[in-house]
Amino acid sequence: MKSLVTIREGSAAHWAIRIVTAVLLVAILLWVPTKGSASLITTSIEAMTLMSAAMALNLVLGYTGQISIGHSAFLGIGAYTTGIMVSRWGFSPWVTFPVAFGVAFFVGVLVSFPAARIKGVYLALVTLALGLVFPQMLTWKRFSWLTGGGSGLPLSCPATSATRTCAGVAKTTTGFDIGPAQKGQLQTFKIFGHDFFGDLRRLDNKSAFWYWIALSVVVVIYLACRGVVKSRVGRSLIAIRDNETAAAVMGVNLVRTKAFVFGLSAGLCALPGCVVAIKTGGVSPEGILSLTVLGAITFLIAMVIGGAGSLWGPILGSTLYVFVTDKTGSWADDDKIPGLIRPLFGWSKISPADGIFALLLIILMFVAPRGIAGLWKQYSPLVVRVLPRPAGTGGTPEPLATVSATETTNEGEPQ
Amino acid sequence: MSMLKIEGLTAGYGPVSVLHGLDLEVGEGELVVMLGANGAGKTTTMRAISGLIGRQGTIEMEGVNITKWSPDHIVRAGIAQVPQGRGTFPELSVEDNLLAGAYVRHKGEGVRDDMERWFDVFPRLAERRAQKAGSLSGGEQQMLAIARALMSRPKLLLCDEPSLGLAPLITQELFDVLGRLNTEEGLSVLLVEQNANLAMHIASRVYLLETGRIVASGTSAELSADDSIRKAYLGF
Numbered sequence: 001m002k003s004l005v006t007i008r009e010g011s012a013a014h015w016a017i018r019i020v021t022a023v024l025l026v027a028i029l030l031w032v033p034t035k036g037s038a039s040l041i042t043t044s045i046e047a048m049t050l051m052s053a054a055m056a057l058n059l060v061l062g063y064t065g066q067i068s069i070g071h072s073a074f075l076g077i078g079a080y081t082t083g084i085m086v087s088r089w090g091f092s093p094w095v096t097f098p099v100a101f102g103v104a105f106f107v108g109v110l111v112s113f114p115a116a117r118i119k120g121v122y123l124a125l126v127t128l129a130l131g132l133v134f135p136q137m138l139t140w141k142r143f144s145w146l147t148g149g150g151s152g153l154p155l156s157c158p159a160t161s162a163t164r165t166c167a168g169v170a171k172t173t174t175g176f177d178i179g180p181a182q183k184g185q186l187q188t189f190k191i192f193g194h195d196f197f198g199d200l201r202r203l204d205n206k207s208a209f210w211y212w213i214a215l216s217v218v219v220v221i222y223l224a225c226r227g228v229v230k231s232r233v234g235r236s237l238i239a240i241r242d243n244e245t246a247a248a249v250m251g252v253n254l255v256r257t258k259a260f261v262f263g264l265s266a267g268l269c270a271l272p273g274c275v276v277a278i279k280t281g282g283v284s285p286e287g288i289l290s291l292t293v294l295g296a297i298t299f300l301i302a303m304v305i306g307g308a309g310s311l312w313g314p315i316l317g318s319t320l321y322v323f324v325t326d327k328t329g330s331w332a333d334d335d336k337i338p339g340l341i342r343p344l345f346g347w348s349k350i351s352p353a354d355g356i357f358a359l360l361l362i363i364l365m366f367v368a369p370r371g372i373a374g375l376w377k378q379y380s381p382l383v384v385r386v387l388p389r390p391a392g393t394g395g396t397p398e399p400l401a402t403v404s405a406t407e408t409t410n411e412g413e414p415q
Numbered sequence: 416m417s418m419l420k421i422e423g424l425t426a427g428y429g430p431v432s433v434l435h436g437l438d439l440e441v442g443e444g445e446l447v448v449m450l451g452a453n454g455a456g457k458t459t460t461m462r463a464i465s466g467l468i469g470r471q472g473t474i475e476m477e478g479v480n481i482t483k484w485s486p487d488h489i490v491r492a493g494i495a496q497v498p499q500g501r502g503t504f505p506e507l508s509v510e511d512n513l514l515a516g517a518y519v520r521h522k523g524e525g526v527r528d529d530m531e532r533w534f535d536v537f538p539r540l541a542e543r544r545a546q547k548a549g550s551l552s553g554g555e556q557q558m559l560a561i562a563r564a565l566m567s568r569p570k571l572l573l574c575d576e577p578s579l580g581l582a583p584l585i586t587q588e589l590f591d592v593l594g595r596l597n598t599e600e601g602l603s604v605l606l607v608e609q610n611a612n613l614a615m616h617i618a619s620r621v622y623l624l625e626t627g628r629i630v631a632s633g634t635s636a637e638l639s640a641d642d643s644i645r646k647a648y649l650g651f
Contacts, residue, residue: 247515250563
């Protein structure tokens, strides 16, 4: 395969590409909440919660090869931890994030013990049961003292603490309160003259603040996944996925490793749940779609489209999923469909978004079984090929003679 | 004290018992070959030693009873297995496969040095160090599987039919390496094989396994002197 440009990993050119990409990414991330419309911000938050969940799922499914169709329950645990702690006990929403992680981690570890012993379709069924049972449990009468039953819980201060300001939560709104504010006055603060956060109580109807919370969760989960995947544990996860017996005879404790990764994945998946609860301003079984089993399937689709077993896959897949669904969401109305493809979808009285994704999924399984990230890996070398660092990875470049040798062996026919 | 001593080993899968009281010994620095037809229980023996399946009887390593130990403890004790069908991790690079092999060791214990050392022994792996293991040829993958097992610094190496699906020339090369590891490094090896002729060349002692029991044992010379054995296993 010929490529336009060939550079070496860690060279100046490589760093230049990295820096330009990073600057572009940061520019987009800054542009959305400051200059973007309210609906764009909302869609972005949706995309970011989906990618958080998809990244968490990717740890068990993409890297360890354990299928789970029950991750919606972990997101739900996160949402309800926030809901219960804030509205029943008056905690600050901030505190609920680590607690939600802990609770979901614990439940995830419990689930992992049967999961460590079963595989494939059986594991899919067990986790599916978890995903199906969870919303039912929430509406169960015996738990309604805690979960609020079918109507759920609003995210506001409990009535009992009416006299004290409930830590971090404004009494009347579902937002955050960082200090005294005049009635009707927007509560904002500016950095270098730019209003990045919008009104902290969301009185301006622009939820830029929520955007930053969702983004922080994405960054935390990405870093956690990256840390795990690039480590010794990460290698053992891929080892388990690719060949369990070989992993075991290398000294990987299968049960313990699977329990850890399942717990971690569940704990991370709870964090977007907290975001959803805060953003929605309350929790209820019907109010948050992603805590039902449909949510789990959405995580799965977003992850597979983006590329299972790659760090950026779930991010790309979720972004595509949310923005396509958003754009095609209004297509039930004929006039909203772009002229060229109107004959294709115009007959439909319901939004064709799900149908489009189903089709896309089928096509992708043929052209890109490794998702968008896989396509990128396959075709980006046509433009820029990054040669791996030479032997030893000490960073000292080797003579050019070795470079050409590496190149030819890289192209050796797989057998 | 022998490296590995097995007495009355019974093992199998669920209700099906494959081994019925197997006795076997690997002395320190010995290369022991276990021959047997398909279904004799060779792989089952390997899996039982590594702790992958339920087992009864006694398995001792350097005098310590390890029968009830978990697979990861057994690896830490110094037994590494090259599983049948190689079992390299296709999605990991050659280097990462080797690092995965050092899973039970900790950083800074000379893992990198060991890697370079096995690259010297298997120069073809060194050429392909950044390549994904899935893109290697069968012979290269088998070498990778052996090098990976060696990365845990084992005292005893279990090799389950390394010649499976390899060309005779590659098999010869592989057995040369195993023989050298045994004589030069003093590594104890238990080698399971169907390819009796080649294996017996490098063997200190040979066991014959038939339907879950050892039916004969001795040095290569002793066994090939026995007419019936020679006809059944060596084919001449």
